[in-house]
Amino acid sequence: MQTKPFRIGTRGSPLALAQAHETRTRLMVAHGLPEAMFEIVVLSTKGDRITDRSLALIGGKGLFTEEIEAQLSSGELDFAVHSSKDMPTKLPEGLHLSAFLPREDIRDAFIGRTAKRLLDLPQGATVGSASLRRQALIRRLRPDLDVIVFRGQVDTRLGKLASGEADATLLAYAGLKRLGKLDVATEILDPVSFPPAPAQGAICIESRIGDERIDGLLSAIDDRPTRAAVSCERGFLATLDGSCRTPIAGYAEVDGEHLRFRGMILTPDGSQFHEIETSGAISNAGRLGEEAGETIRARAGADFFASWG
Numbered sequence: 001m002q003t004k005p006f007r008i009g010t011r012g013s014p015l016a017l018a019q020a021h022e023t024r025t026r027l028m029v030a031h032g033l034p035e036a037m038f039e040i041v042v043l044s045t046k047g048d049r050i051t052d053r054s055l056a057l058i059g060g061k062g063l064f065t066e067e068i069e070a071q072l073s074s075g076e077l078d079f080a081v082h083s084s085k086d087m088p089t090k091l092p093e094g095l096h097l098s099a100f101l102p103r104e105d106i107r108d109a110f111i112g113r114t115a116k117r118l119l120d121l122p123q124g125a126t127v128g129s130a131s132l133r134r135q136a137l138i139r140r141l142r143p144d145l146d147v148i149v150f151r152g153q154v155d156t157r158l159g160k161l162a163s164g165e166a167d168a169t170l171l172a173y174a175g176l177k178r179l180g181k182l183d184v185a186t187e188i189l190d191p192v193s194f195p196p197a198p199a200q201g202a203i204c205i206e207s208r209i210g211d212e213r214i215d216g217l218l219s220a221i222d223d224r225p226t227r228a229a230v231s232c233e234r235g236f237l238a239t240l241d242g243s244c245r246t247p248i249a250g251y252a253e254v255d256g257e258h259l260r261f262r263g264m265i266l267t268p269d270g271s272q273f274h275e276i277e278t279s280g281a282i283s284n285a286g287r288l289g290e291e292a293g294e295t296i297r298a299r300a301g302a303d304f305f306a307s308w309g
Contacts, residue, residue: 005036005037006037006038006039006078006079006214006217007039007041007076007077007078008020008023008038008039008041008078008079008080008081009041009043009068009077009079009080010040010041010042010043010068010080010081011043011044011045011068012042012043012044013153014153014154014155014179015153015154015178015179016081017040018178019081019082019178020081021040023081023101023205023221024038024040026101026221027218027221030221041071043068043071045064045065045066045067045068064086065080065082065086065087065206068082068206069091069092069206072095072206072207073095075208078214079098079206079207079214079218080206080207081204081205081206082203082206083175083199083203083204084100084199084200084202084203084204084230084234085172085197085198085199085200085201087204087206087234089234089237090238091206094208094209095208095209096206096207096209097204097206097230098205098207098214098215098222099205099218099219099221099222099223100203100204100222100223100227100230101202101204101205101223101226102223102225102226103174103202103223103225103226103229103230104174104177104201104202104203105174105201106174106191106201106251107188107189107191107196108134108170108172108173108188108189108196108200109171109172109173109176109184109189110168110170110185110186110187110188110189111158111161111168111170111184111185111186112186112187113161113162113164113166113167113168115168117186118138118141118142118168118187118189119141119142121145121167121168122167123144123145124144125145125146125167125168126145126146126166126167127146127147127166127167127169127170128147128149128157128161128168128169129147129148129149129169130149130150130151131197132246132268133249134170135147135247135268135270136247136266136268137194137195137247137249137270138270140266140271141193141270143269143271148166154171154176154179157171158181158184170189171185172196172200172201173185173188174200174201191251192262195262195263195264196249197248197250198233198234198236198237198248198249198250198251199230200251202226202230204230205218225254225282228252228254228259228282229251229259229285231286232252232259232261232286232288233250233251233252234289235285235287235288235289235290235293236250236261236263236289236290236292236293237250237289237293238290239289239290239292239293239294240265240293240297247265247266247267248264248265248266249263249265250262250263250289250292252285252289254282257281257283258279258280258281258282259280259281259285259288260277260278260279261278261279261289261292262276262277263275263277263289263292263293263296265296265300265304267304267307268307272304272307274296274300274304275296276292276295276299278291278292278295
């Protein structure tokens, strides 16, 4: 019988806290437990503290999870809540992604200060984004635009935009929904022409492998379609050695026991890209993503990947 509160690790941004609170609420409902049985533990990560440089220059996605995973491995935390797209494809030994909440909208939102749509921006306008994927996709569609690095929490980036540091920026539509800020979006981008990051819009829970008590707790809120879609997308990403240093996009759609996946890789300047579409059973989701990655890697050739540096 659990007597101490379950300790939930999270970053301290408003979006991270909203995700941790959603997880706690779902667990309370699923198990009939009071809020007092869950303690949200806020940890600062290196990725949160360093905001003046691109993630590609300071170490990639693991910068948002390292401190949290250290406490998870040591037993100081029972489990941790993350944005799935922030998770490296290789986790620390002894940890796994044990549950996924039902996925939110996968699309990117365009927030324009001087134009409401990406294609309507005047020539030479400035767009701020820290994501190499978004930067490459912007350059693919609008090579005339000036793309600059824009990092920080959602409110920080919106503040930079309002102060005139850029004419527009892009954010995940799911994050705006969770923060109640849908009104700032001036355009929702089509995922076919502007595909999202793998696992975008999905909240995942990380815990220790073999901790049956926690696995049992979390299994009640694990969403099977989201797990399948994210497994496929992460398989694609892992095969292409994806990190914050590479422009990779991809998303899977689940219909019953069937899954359809679309993936894209781009050169950083957006001038070259390769796309792939595949489908299959959700029971084979991870392998479908890996096979798509292998196919697109062979199709693109070594010269293409050399452009990633």
